[in-house]
Amino acid sequence: SKYEYVKKFELDDRLLPGVWLVCRIDGRGFHKFTSEHAFRKPNDLRALELMNKCASRVLEEFDDVVVAYGQSDEFSFVLSKEAALFKRRSAKISTAIVSLFASSYVFYWKEYFHEEVLRYPPAFDARIVCYPNIEVLRDYLSWRQVDCHINNLYNTCFWTLVESGKSPKEAEERLCGTFSDDKNELLFSDFGINYNDIPAIFRRGSILRWDLVDKMVKRASGKEVQRVIPAVVTVHDDWIKDAFWIENPRLLEG
Amino acid sequence: SKYEYVKKFELDDRLLPGVWLVCRIDGRGFHKFTSEHAFRKPNDLRALELMNKCASRVLEEFDDVVVAYGQSDEFSFVLSKEAALFKRRSAKISTAIVSLFASSYVFYWKEYFHEEVLRYPPAFDARIVCYPNIEVLRDYLSWRQVDCHINNLYNTCFWTLVESGKSPKEAEERLCGTFSDDKNELLFSDFGINYNDIPAIFRRGSILRWDLVDKMVKRASGKEVQRVIPAVVTVHDDWIKDAFWIENPRLLEG
């Protein structure tokens, strides 16, 4: 039609080739969302597992995602530097990922939250950041895991203090100016909690990746046989340390 | 942390001030999605009303959206040229809108599709296009409505032919090379269908906008009173014609 010329106002937003693309999504206003849905404090396992479920849908849908990392209300999806998804069009990648994640969040809600009713549909923002080499990409991943660690250590202390009878204000004051060591010490001395015994998913977040797993598959004959098939697996390792990358040398290669 | 420098790789994506922003979303692979969910042909009213519901959530959430237009598996959200949402950061705007839309689609599915089970979470892409003046913005809106009209006229003929016993291939051949007039004529002569009698939502799509509506509100005293409040209203007007814009002179001003 004579109106089609308006399509020329769409500008090209292709991303630089040869760099890793990280699509990070983050829940919009989850301070309110978590409180309206009575998320457990400081961590709600149901919420984290729901997030991981949604993320695994993203991995299954988009081949170019080589690994994903989630914590709190956020998830980072790493696309291989050779990724050609949507010709590397930035908006296409971020919106396809974030919308699938958001719709999955509602779709799978009941599977994790059972009788807790979802009161309104959540939204997420997403952005794409280019990382040109493995070193800076690893630093990105470390950044998010450090963030998880710091928040979780703080929140664990905070809610432990509150549960022990302190007011939120008192708890905050007690923690003000403390370092990691102080917080570990506080948990151990005052409450007998060894921080390292807290589930790794809370302390380190979740790493989702493709791996080969054994699976029983039913043959046409009805006989069950074991097969090695690719599947998304979730681990809660410390990937700030070199050891992780020595053990997983090809993880970021796609 | 020492890793925070990675945030510097996030580049500024703010959009030009003073231009209208159109965020258009479109269902990913809805050819498959509509067929797996047995959408009615050529139009499924439940689907269109669900789309409109999701879009109205977007309008309610984001003040800067002055009007929205939907048809088929797509919706266009027009943000006022003064919009300051997310400081006009492109990725923030598109991802917040598209993720709310997608999660709403699942959230409200049952309200429109009842016993028809949602089999998997749908995704949408989104893009933002800048339009610098009213003329080209109106042409954009006309473009989408013409697209709706052309597709709907074709699909109406196609499925009418198929229902009458033709094979899809025969129907396609019958329509090949025909103009609008021919198709109107075909519907009328062969099937007694006056195309203009088909519901306007199918022929013209849906325009969603803010308006003042009368509403009965319950006072504290228990007494019901009538109040004029702003609400999202849906119309199916022809906005290709000047008449629409003469009647709605301030629609795009925000």
Add this chain to the structure above:
Amino acid sequence: SKYEYVKKFELDDRLLPGVWLVCRIDGRGFHKFTSEHAFRKPNDLRALELMNKCASRVLEEFDDVVVAYGQSDEFSFVLSKEAALFKRRSAKISTAIVSLFASSYVFYWKEYFHEEVLRYPPAFDARIVCYPNIEVLRDYLSWRQVDCHINNLYNTCFWTLVESGKSPKEAEERLCGTFSDDKNELLFSDFGINYNDIPAIFRRGSILRWDLVDKMVKRASGKEVQRVIPAVVTVHDDWIKDAFWIENPRLLEG
């Protein structure tokens, strides 16, 4: 060759259609350049006329430039909103303009500075800014002319004070906190200078545009005849006032 794939790293930088493009160039380190070349203070007519000459080369070279405005060490080139120069590729436009301007500056130097030797080749930066409508574009042009006025009024006072025997420090202190009126008054009362008598090129900068001018042209027969031909003309009008735009209604249309 097998190396050609590196061309894929060149990203598209086309600018939005339908908006005016302003390419503003500005001398790099002209504080030093003007002092090393003993530019007259506060204004050097030779320098301004050289700038205008270079700018007129740009207009002659690039049709899409509808008007240009210069003052101090800067020039703004306005490209029509329909401009298709280099398919609106941003880097192409800015670099072609700025490099022609810079090479012209050296090329024509002697014509304006005569025996004053050019000691080193000057550089300019350039940027392109999109302006979506006439109002904001006019405000841009007013912004540059107000800037010219403010700087020139200040510099005129400053150098008049210095010439009268004040030290630069004393002159600065005398002017500190004064408004436009105070400065006009100072010039008039203390030095008998009516600011409005200062050449318009200093007070208002230079507007370059295409116009039809009468020119004597020699025919093949040798006879001279008058012809109306398009040429770049330079004026020093006040275009902050509406009057200018009423008199030049089509100036920005290209």
Add this chain to the structure above:
Amino acid sequence: SKYEYVKKFELDDRLLPGVWLVCRIDGRGFHKFTSEHAFRKPNDLRALELMNKCASRVLEEFDDVVVAYGQSDEFSFVLSKEAALFKRRSAKISTAIVSLFASSYVFYWKEYFHEEVLRYPPAFDARIVCYPNIEVLRDYLSWRQVDCHINNLYNTCFWTLVESGKSPKEAEERLCGTFSDDKNELLFSDFGINYNDIPAIFRRGSILRWDLVDKMVKRASGKEVQRVIPAVVTVHDDWIKDAFWIENPRLLEG
């Protein structure tokens, strides 16, 4: 002033950190420029040395340029991946480089072209391309050198044929469909020219880089002493081969 808001229309164009930036400039319409200035064919040493001179000015001005490569009417400037020049603002970098180059071209013209008068000021375009790793950056540099080689071999054959009495059309036909080997053979068999004896600057272009060179410096006492100082040096090496990079391991590090 109240007009200053127009500055908000300037958008951020900072380039990705951590990647090499290549600014390639290329003469505009040098087909015409070289012919109007009677450039020697197939190569004009004066022109190439003038280009190199201009490029060395760029290196001297901008620390972040680690190496430059020139051939024909083009030059590529490689900025280190840590370059912070103009906060990596793309337009600032490209326009400052290209305008300095263009003004230098006129400034130094006479030094190389002597009595050959410069008839008009030349322009250059410039673009910036990001290269994320050494491999692709080396491929970029090889791409330009291969381009130099292919054009020069062709042009050498073409003009040798023309000088030998062939018409341009005949020369073109003679070369049509020939490979490198054929062209080397043609030069050698028919004209006794060993292509490798042709000056390296023509065959391989020019690499400009910083190096430490010995220089005689006059002391205050009047005595001349040898000093090692950094200076831009020009070589015509083959940097497609690994050998070059083994010998110059830190060249691209800045």
